[in-house]
Amino acid sequence: MSSVSFSYGWKYDVFLSFRGSDTRHGFTGHLYKALRDKGIHTFIDDEELQRGEEIAPSLLKAIQESRIAIPVFSQNYASSTFCLDELVHILSCFKEKGRLVLPVFYDVDPSHVRHQRGTYQEAFNTHKQRFFHDHDNKLHKWRNALSQVADLSGYHFKHGSENEYEFIGKIVKGVSQKVNCSLLHVADYPVGMESRMLQVNSLLNIESGGVHMVGIYGIGGVGKTTIARAIYNLIADQFEGLCFLDNVRENSNKHGLVHLQEALLSKSTGEYGMKFGSVNEGIPVIKHRLHSKKVLLILDDVDDLDQLRATIGGTDWFGSGSKIIITTRDRHLLICYGIKSTYEVNGLNKTEALDLLRWSAFKTEKVDPCYRNILNHVVTYTSGLPLALEVIGSTMFRKSIEEWESALDQYKRIPNKKIQDILRVSFYSLEEKEQKIFLDIACCFKGYALTYVKDILSSHHGFRTEYGIGVLIEKSLIKIDACGRVTLHDLIEDMGKEIVRKESEEEPGKRSRLWCPEDIVEVLEENKVRLLWN
Known part of the structure; x- marks a missing residue:
């Protein structure tokens, strides 16, 4: 299952990084036992692994497979180049994969670690002599x-400020709260998820202390919610x-x-049963309760600015380090709200779509070669839309090639209702004039130059169409390609045509638009010319 191996479970809850000669048989050993006794799956390297100069691949893998890393900074931690290399790798995972790092300063002043003073300065003086040429820039990486x-x-x-046993108890309690936080189901087959999730995660700027908002937008069924859930699982343990x-x-x-306000406050504070008489009553309560709290908030499928104004207001509503993610079909909504960090979710590429x-459809990546052609045809038909691939795949589970071919022919004539229902949400959110422009483009003007389409539609409708076309672009219903041509996803095109077909399923002449040559000929022959517009 290599193509869908990305998951949100970790092999280890905690990875312990420490200077063995300092704390293995003391503090770190006691911490390890306390974590294990609490049922927290903890990795601690055995002494054999630290005898070489290089970190063993098995140790690097353990770091990558751990949800939380706890480096224990003791007096002689920095004297070990092994420990320093390990720390560099831990922070790399922290930045690239969203792992949580909880440093423990054991009888060491954090400022000595930060600025390499005291025993840390002594250690680096020794390292300078050893790595005189430092071709790999090791010293700079370690200091960083x-x-x-x-x-x-x-x-x-x-030492002397508190009991070590109680101190270990605090760490275990904090770690326990983080590893026990409930995760969300992301997807049965999260194909292509990791790269998209990491791109969004980089926009969140997790390591910064500021409140940051990120918008995820795209057409219905493209995977916005799935990405948001994956991000939630990845970074949830870093928030209060x-x-x-x-x-x-x-x-x-x-x-x-x-209701949205009450749900947001209940979930983010863990206190249920709060009730507000009005939106204006809820706003100051949310601000008061969350302004000093580091929170992760995700608002999924937003379609109105008032929903944002009522729930997330401004960045001053939340504590330092808070992160907010909004998913929507409408890019313009994000622009209007002043959200500068945005990510457009596009369909899967051909390889991902086939996976x-x-x-x-088959619950495996190895499929009888005789299905190759029909699978390629389905991928072409869906244009990489995950929703469509999953719906068609699950529908055709254990079906013969003949049944696949028959089903695909039927989908091309009458699109799948479940897929269409998801896509139609964007259509019904349009004003009447915008709906007319969309149906014109979907039925008759895909692939035409934008300037030509504007001129034709403006002339026909009697009003300028630039604004309406702009709305369609913002809602991801159409796009303009590099050559200035109007284009749209094949399934969105099908959705528009199906809306028009439903105007009169039996008599094409009663439809508002005609695009199929056979229908046009039929109407002309019956002298019922309703070509393109009523």
């Missing part, structure tokens, strides 16, 4: 790593409060904005 990790929130122990608000559009329409289709 120490400075970065010392700025992270962690634990500081000083968590809230994933599902289906904001639907819940707002059904239950109102106050997802195989797993959805």
Whole structure:
């Protein structure tokens, strides 16, 4: 299952990095036992692995497969080049894969680690002599790593200030809360997920202390929610409060904005039963309760600015380091709200699409070669839309090639209802004039030059169409390619044509638009010319 091996479970909960001669048989040994006794799966290297100069591949793998890394900075930690290399790798995982790092300063001043003073300065003086030429720039990497990790929130122990047993208890309690936080189901087959998730994660700028908002946008069914769930699972353990608000559009329409406020505050604080009489009553309560709390908030499927104004307001509502993710079909909504960091989710490439289709339809990546052609035809038909691949794949589970071919022919004539229902949400969010422009383009003007389309449609409708076309672009319903031509996803094109076909399934002459040559000929022959427009 290599193509879908990306998952959100880790082999280890905790990876311990430490100077063996300092703390193995003392503090770190006791911490390891306490973590294990609490049921926290912890990796601790045995002494054999630290005898060489290079970190063993098995140790690097253990770091990558650990959810949390705890480097224990003792007096002689920096004297070990092995420990310093290990720390560089830990921080690399922290940045690239969103892993959590909890530094422990054991009888060491954090400022000595940050600025390499005291025994840390002595260690680097020795390293300077040994790595005189330093072709690999090791010293700079080590100093950088120490400075970065010392700025992270962690634990500081000083002999005489508290009992070591109680100090270890604090660490175990904190780690336990993080590893036990509930994760979300992401996808049965998260094909192509890791690269997209990491791109969004980089926009969040996790290591910064500021409040940051990121918008994820794209057409329905392209995977926005899936990416948001994956991000949630990846970084949830780094926050004091968590809230994933599902289906904001639907819940707002059904239950109102106050319901969204109550749900957000309940989930992010863990206190349930809060009720507000109005949106204006809820806003100051949210600000008061969360302004000093580091929270992760995800608002899924937002379609109205009022939903954002009622729930996330401004960056001053939340504590330092808070991160907010918004998923929407409407890029313009993100622009209007002043969200500068945005990510457009595009369809899967051909390789990814084939992988997802195989797993959805056959529950394996190895498929009888005789299915190759029909699978390629399905991938072409879906244009890499994950929703369509999963729906068609699951529908065709254990079906013969003949059944596959028959189903695909039918989908081309009458699109799948489940797929169409998801895509139609964007259409029904348009104003009437914008709906007309969209149907014109979907039925008759795909692939034409934008300037030509504007002129034709403006002349026909009697109003300038630039704004309406802009709305369609912002809602990811159409795109303009590098050559200035209007284009749209094949399934969105099918959705538009199906809306028009439904105007009169039996009599093409009663439809508002005609594009199929056979229908046009039929109408002309019956002298019912309704070519393109009523």
